[in-house]
Amino acid sequence: MKIIDARVVISSPGRNYVTLVIETESGVIGVGDATLNGRELSVASYLRDHVVPLLIGREANRIEDTWHYLYKGSYWRRGPVQMTAIAAVDIALWDIKGKVAGLPVYELLGGAAREGVMVYGHATGADLDELKDDFRKHLDAGYKAVRAQCSVPGLSKTYGVPPADGRMYEPASGSLPQQDVWETTAYLDFAPRMMEAIREEFGFGVHLLHDVHHRLTPIEAARLGAALEPYRPFWMEDPTPAEDQSAFRLIREHTTTPIAVGEVFNSIWDCQQLITERLIDYIRTSVSHAGGITHLRRIFSLAELYGVKSGSHGAGDLSPVSFAAALHVDLSIPNFGVQEYMGHREPANEVFHTSYSFENGYMHPGNLPGLGVEFDEKAAAAFPYDPKYLPVNRKLDGTVHDW
Template sequence: MKITAAKVIVTCPGRNFVTVKIETDEGVHGIGDATLNGRELAVASYLEDHLIPCLIGRDPRQSEDIWHYLYRGAYWRRGPVTMSAIAAIDTALWDIKAKLADMPLYQLLGGASRSGVMVYGHANGRDIEEACDEVARYREMGYHAIRAQCGIPGLDSTYGVSGDKLFYEPADADLPTENVWSTEHYLRHVPKLFEALRDRFGFEPHLLHDVHHRLTPIEAARLGKDLEPYRLFWLEDAVPAENQEAFRTIRQHTTTPLAVGEVFNSLWDCKTLIEEGLVDYIRATVVHAGGVTHLRRIADLAALNHVRTGCHGATDLSPVCMGAALHFDLWVPNFGIQEYMRHTEETDAVFPHAYTFENGYLYPGEAPGHGVDIDEDLAAKYPYQRAYLPVNRLRDGTIWHW
């Protein structure tokens, strides 16, 4: 069996997605997600100009060897562009292998470890009252776990707060918009949000919160300690994680569970965090962490250290990534939770999929492969549109972490 062709499909049904389609001489094809929010064309070029020419004629069943060929065979390793490109190819190869076996991907990985995948949604509001009402709406939709964000008095805009409450997309402009950030305002206000949520909903729903890399380690430690009475499921991305050791400071001061990793692209980005037990959930994704092959290795190391998975699942990951992630989630022994931001109707039409949502859980379905395909004719009707994520500045004009 040989790979006969591979191509990159860039489409924008409301936001940009990059998809790889690999074809074989036996008529079986596989697809993978290569989307890198705000840098989509960089990955597309890396695939078309450097990786795809190396695939033609190879046996698609040799996914392990191909992964190492693309990773070890490149002098310049790692990085989000490289690993997203490798991930797309790896995901497509797993899709092909599962189709050849005539089984859903989770069976090829080792079978189901649970009956469904618990997911969390995003509730946000301009103020605490509106955020509480949105949490109530997500509860009515069946969610057992909900991420809560609200506007901060004194700031014109805040991460995670949007006009559209269901299809939040932060890449919002042809050139980066600039937001103003104040750590002082934020730290004073966030505990009030979770006090109000627990007063209204009690301790039955799981509540999560995303700091989005805005704090220093000691500031994050203070926030974690202030939130302890409200028993969060996790506090996400409290500090930028390039310095993994920074989490030691947070860990020394709070028992609030910590989650990080959506921007990680290899095992080395989280090795210290996992081995020293500095986080409770690792949020690396299929598309940005080298595909199913590499994410399995991250999960295995995490399992040895009582760390569970909590894969990123925002709208900048296509339904292809979500489908692959759900098969991974259903199998992985140390599963924690899966983020689930719903795609628009236009996106769902471009990417027909087998996964379904019911009562707070996602189910990957029983279709052979990862259960997601692409309608190329429909995709062609949505050309690429440049879009950037915002940037942050402190009130004195200093560039801050996005």
């Protein structure tokens, strides 16, 4: 069954998404997510100019061969642009294979290893009272795991807390990146008080997560991890910039707080040391940024050998196609930990029609053949691309810092 057409669709139904559509000679169509937030057009160009011409005439069922053909054949390997492009192709081919077989993708991956996928939501607030209110709403909705982020007193903006007007982090169309201001001491003083307040209000019967978002030095992260231990967090996410894998050894030596990292990783080699030296507890690589279902399963298989669980990134800037693919992987692997779930802004449901479901803190990808997501290209045309940038972070003295 040969590929006869492949096209890249850029749309913005609430967020910017890049969708790859692959069509076969039998009429079966598969879709993949190629979204790289803030750099969407780079992946779209990579696909259109360099990958799509290579797909026409290839056998759609040869997923493994196609993955290596695109990865090794480029010579210039890895990085977010290439790996996101390969992921889009890979996801679309798994979608096709499932539709041809008449089975949901998770059945092709070995079948369900659990009844559902535990997901965590995001509770936020401009102050502790607002955070508690939002946290309670998540518990009332059935969540078993909730991430807590709150504005740090003295800072005009804090990561994880959306703007008061309900907009996204990304600024309005056509403007330069938003400039945020950061001060580490204020954060290190406040974060333990925030976690203490949540535990005092809601007890220890809910999994409590927190995202540092790469802001700390290794010794600062070690200090924070030690300070959070009494509140038994499910994890401390991205405590220090992920590129320096050896830094996590220092953190590990000073705290027993579980560590999660990896949403910015693109390949198994990016996280090899962290996994094999047991420097982390959860690996957060995502299906759309780490080479698709084929490569993400390799990462999770390596992690399984060393007792590391999955905790995949699932932000709203990854399309419903990506999230569906993640759920199929989550449901099938033995070392699943938790899945991030932020949902998608309207009118995404006009463009992406999904079969996955949420009930009592767990999600299921559904049992439709393939991924269970239908992409409406005509509807997508009504939502043109809207250029945006992620923020830039600066310390109080003006130094550019990790956002």
